[in-house]
Amino acid sequence: MERLAGRIMLLSGAPRLFLAFVAGLLAVLTQPPFGIFAAAFLSFPILVWLLDGATGHPDGGLIRRLWPAVSIGWAFGFGYFLGGLWWLGNVLLVEADSFAWALPLAVVGLPACLAVFYALATLIARILWSDGVGRIAALALGFGLAEWLRSFIFTGFPWNAIGYAAMPMPVMMQSASVVSLATINMLAVFVFAAPALAGTGKGGWIGLSLAVALCAAHIGFGFYRLALPAPAGPDQPLAVRLVQPVIDQAKKLDDNERGAIFEEHLALTAVPAEGGARKPDIVVWPETSIPFVLTDSPDALARIAEVLDDEQILIAGAVRAEDAGAGLPPRYYNSIYVIDGRGQIIGAADKVHLVPFGEYLPFEDLLMSWGLSSVAAAMPGGFSAAKTRSLLTLPGGRTFYPLICYEAIFPGEIGTDARGVDALLNITNDAWFGDTPGPRQHFHQAQLRAVETGVPLIRAANNGISAIVDARGVLVVGLAYNYRGVVDTILPGRLPTPTNEVIRSRIFGLCAIFLLLVAVFSRVSFNIRKN
Incomplete structure (x- = not known):
């Protein structure tokens, strides 16, 4: 595996971006209708190894040093969202005479915009990048924060969040009764990326062990909760x-x-x-x-x-x-x-939460003056929230x-x-x-x-x-x-859940702080060893 990791790390230019795009496409297999969560154990190690090689121009400024990592994250995200959301074009074809012109915006433009969140994830990761388990923690932190932002920025669109890849069936869903989706996003990336530790010879047994423990807890708790008696209905069944x-x-x-x-x-x-x-x-x-x-x-x-x-x-x-x-x-x-x-x-x-461009038009006066209208609303001006x-x-x-x-x-x-x-x-x-x-x-x-x-x-x-x-x-x-x-x-x-929203938000914060500390400690240790 070290040979494969080395070959991926040495890629540059278009081949590197193309492989990042393919890795993102591969990650789509984790989502319905496929639900092949094992695909993430290949796509995320590839992403780690690509970032290992994304050192940037050593004599350039900050942007030139970080740009390779940003472009890798964007290409990965573009492949993921293009492969996972292409079907949105079907919405525009229902009234093709009016909306077919916008097909490229929905099929290509939206994935290109959403990919910016994953570019942010790899930017955060690259700033904290080191070797060993530290870089896996940095990547998990970056994706966790990016997915959290995606859930509410510009009204939010957390469709196909990475955490869903770890929950394809009920036995693997029960962790959602304890921690939030935001936390699962972070921990899922950590687990999915952990196999990269076996391919770089950096003594990643700690990270691999932690990933195995998280998997065991995730699935074990699922079996435990499903073994409990099924939730009984009220005395007067409905x-x-x-x-x-x-x-x-x-x-x-x-x-x-x-x-x-x-x-x-x-x-x-x-x-x-x-x-x-x-x-x-x-x-x-x-x-x-x-x-x-x-x-x-x-x-x-x-x-x-x-x-x-x-x-x-x-x-x-x-x-x-x-x-x-x-x-x-x-x-x-x-x-x-x-x-x-x-x-x-x-x-x-x-x-309460309307679909932008579907049920209402953002910047309505301006866009309607250009002849645009919302797709799903049958009345002028769309719906009110x-x-x-x-x-x-x-x-x-x-x-x-x-x-x-x-x-x-x-x-x-x-x-x-x-x-x-x-x-x-x-x-x-x-x-x-x-x-x-x-x-x-x-x-x-x-x-x-x-x-x-x-x-x-x-x-x-x-x-x-x-x-x-x-x-x-x-x-x-x-x-x-x-x-x-x-x-x-x-x-x-x-069925009572073990935690509530307040506790889950605190767990998310604690997990983010823990991953940040691991990444920073590894980064400092890495710099000391280099010097």
Whole structure:
């Protein structure tokens, strides 16, 4: 392995950048639909060895000395995000006449921008670079800080965070009940990069031993937690039905199809439960499943009342309109409605975290003057964001924590009040993405929110993946992509988690400080040995 490491370290110029790009592409195999976490044990050692050789021009300034490491990190990130997010182009092809021109921006431009975070990661690592385990700690620290920044800068987009590579299945997800995704990002990079210590002859047995111990603790805790009794539901169990209508996105945008789409949802709602099972207490429709402003359509509420029994509840996604005042156009919200069996709206929650360029336009006045519009919003100006997140309270006192579409990818935005609810509720319309890795990646990230909070997840999608997941991230029932139908089950119960958000943020800080100290100590020792 030392021979391979040496050959990689000696690369320069275009071959070095190309290998970094390939290593990033290889890392994509760790994410759904593949879930091959072992690929990271090859891609990250390659990245370490490339950085070992990225010494820069010794007589140049600071920028010239650090630029090789920055360019390696960017190339690695570009390969990772290009290979993991290419499917976003499918969103623009739904209305190709209007948005196909932006395809290069989505498929190439966004990965190029996100790659800057990984360039920052390798910059931080290179500043602290030494030999042995110190450089692995520096790389883990750099990626941990970069992924943390990616979760909130420019409204945040932590899609396919590196830590998800270490959690492809429930037995490897349980650490998320103890530490935050931000911490898992750091520790995952440390473990994935540790094999590089076997290829440089620097006495890295300490780092390798620590990596093995982390792996053992990660998987061992997973087996332990899954061996505990499954979370029991409440004394009065709640029967839930998920409706997955599989409606083509182009059809959803056709005004002439709105009535047929609404009736399609009603027809699936009325399907008898299989095997003589009890009728569902709650029926859940996907995001924007009601294809018109519901408060302007009393006949639609009457039709819902016809299909539901008096004691049943419908939870459905819809656009909500709100009067903005005299002379001003109404504000529109991407919302969830709770409707009882009499056709009365008894609760609602609006989306808080909107998709930039999808549901609203940043710098709206300027960009609209250039003729641009948001992709997913059907009304001028796009959607408005709710100022606060509202819980959905059902008859009988049950509460759900609403997460609309990609809000489920932001663990930091799920407040402490989520721990007391009966379920996380994620409604989405992944038909925008087509039959690509996008819906699988989206579901995987939502699945982790159940483990982090210890609360079951109810997820309804227009075209997959709809599912109910228990508090340990275990799939209870589900509907695959492109499967039209319904699925019924009893909602699982909550499961206490060992830590809370405050403790997890402190663990993240302590891990970052520990890695920084290891990297600095190794750097100082390295400089002393050189001199």
